[in-house]
Amino acid sequence: MEQNKASASIPPTKRVRCIVKLGGAAITCKNKLETIDEENLKEVSSQLRQALIPNSDSAKVLGMDWSKRPGQSEPPSFVDEFSDQPVVDSESFIVVHGAGSFGHFQASKSGVHKGGLSQPLVKAGFVATRISRVFLPSECLHSHVMTEADISMVIKAIDAGFIPVLHGDAILDTLQECTILSGDVIIRHLAAELKPEFVVFLTDVLGVYDRPPVEPGAILIQEIAVREDGSWSVVKPRLEDTSKPVEFSVAAHDTTGGMVTKITEAAMIAKLGIDVYITKAGTDHSVKALSGILKGSIPDDWLGTAIRYMS
Numbered sequence: 001m002e003q004n005k006a007s008a009s010i011p012p013t014k015r016v017r018c019i020v021k022l023g024g025a026a027i028t029c030k031n032k033l034e035t036i037d038e039e040n041l042k043e044v045s046s047q048l049r050q051a052l053i054p055n056s057d058s059a060k061v062l063g064m065d066w067s068k069r070p071g072q073s074e075p076p077s078f079v080d081e082f083s084d085q086p087v088v089d090s091e092s093f094i095v096v097h098g099a100g101s102f103g104h105f106q107a108s109k110s111g112v113h114k115g116g117l118s119q120p121l122v123k124a125g126f127v128a129t130r131i132s133r134v135f136l137p138s139e140c141l142h143s144h145v146m147t148e149a150d151i152s153m154v155i156k157a158i159d160a161g162f163i164p165v166l167h168g169d170a171i172l173d174t175l176q177e178c179t180i181l182s183g184d185v186i187i188r189h190l191a192a193e194l195k196p197e198f199v200v201f202l203t204d205v206l207g208v209y210d211r212p213p214v215e216p217g218a219i220l221i222q223e224i225a226v227r228e229d230g231s232w233s234v235v236k237p238r239l240e241d242t243s244k245p246v247e248f249s250v251a252a253h254d255t256t257g258g259m260v261t262k263i264t265e266a267a268m269i270a271k272l273g274i275d276v277y278i279t280k281a282g283t284d285h286s287v288k289a290l291s292g293i294l295k296g297s298i299p300d301d302w303l304g305t306a307i308r309y310m311s
Ligand SMILES: Nc1ncnc2c1ncn2[C@@H]1O[C@H](COP(=O)(O)OP(=O)(O)OP(=O)(O)O)[C@@H](O)[C@H]1O
Pocket: 022, 023, 024, 025, 026, 030, 097, 098, 099, 100, 101, 183, 202, 203, 204, 205, 207, 208, 209, 210, 211, 212, 213, 214, 246, 247, 248, 249, 250, 256, 257, 258, 259, 262
């Protein structure tokens, strides 16, 4: 499926430190149509702010967002409050958020991921997916839709000091007319072009398990090694039966492949020599992953999955 064509872009002058996926399973209630997990989203946003501006006073964050959202009555800062504000130099991050319960339901009911835009149901589902996805607000700065992997606007935004916030969507496709593009795939393309220091996938489970985590006895995989040919294997912990493949399950309404897609994309990123960490959003483990301290060595008490290239 040809979803993206690479475009020769001028790299940003600022090195991208981290590309982070805020998984839809973490920031929404993925099995409940169009429902945000407010508590998780708040915690994730606050951890992200801390990672972006490590020494900031999070109690005093000036903003000028005048849009009204239900349950949020905080008055916006006034223009003159900005006058004595120093210019804050934030770390350069790119945030990609998942759809969770916004978009996947509509896409799976109508089969947008299977293509065939000329069918009325698929066309209606294509529009419905896009509308639903719009209702999942981005808590950070600007939102851009990526077209044919033309990331020049993302690069401009980084150089201007913004944190680009992107997301997957229902998109037109050259092979099957339309499809659903996952945020996980977007991250792989961005990583290949921008070579961030590391990539973090935050989701609703601690990492990759040897079988679906709801199954009794599931073991958290701490480290996965990716080889030159792109294949991957578990290096830590040593599993009893090494010939048994890792098993995955995918929710019926998930149109982008769930954890299988994540690990596939993560392996491709790791093959470029970029470390990838998968862990649970809103935990101490996500704070550590976002801080970059795992790049040296991984502390014994860190719970998550590190995916790294092994030559
Ligand atoms: N072997 C496995 N290891 C870890 N998680 C698994 C495994 N098999 C299935 N899963 C499921 O994968 C889910 C996480 O993948 P999912 O794609 O839903 O995450 P996300 O990126 O947060 O969501 P979205 O795709 O909506 O952005 C978990 O809820 C978990 O139950």
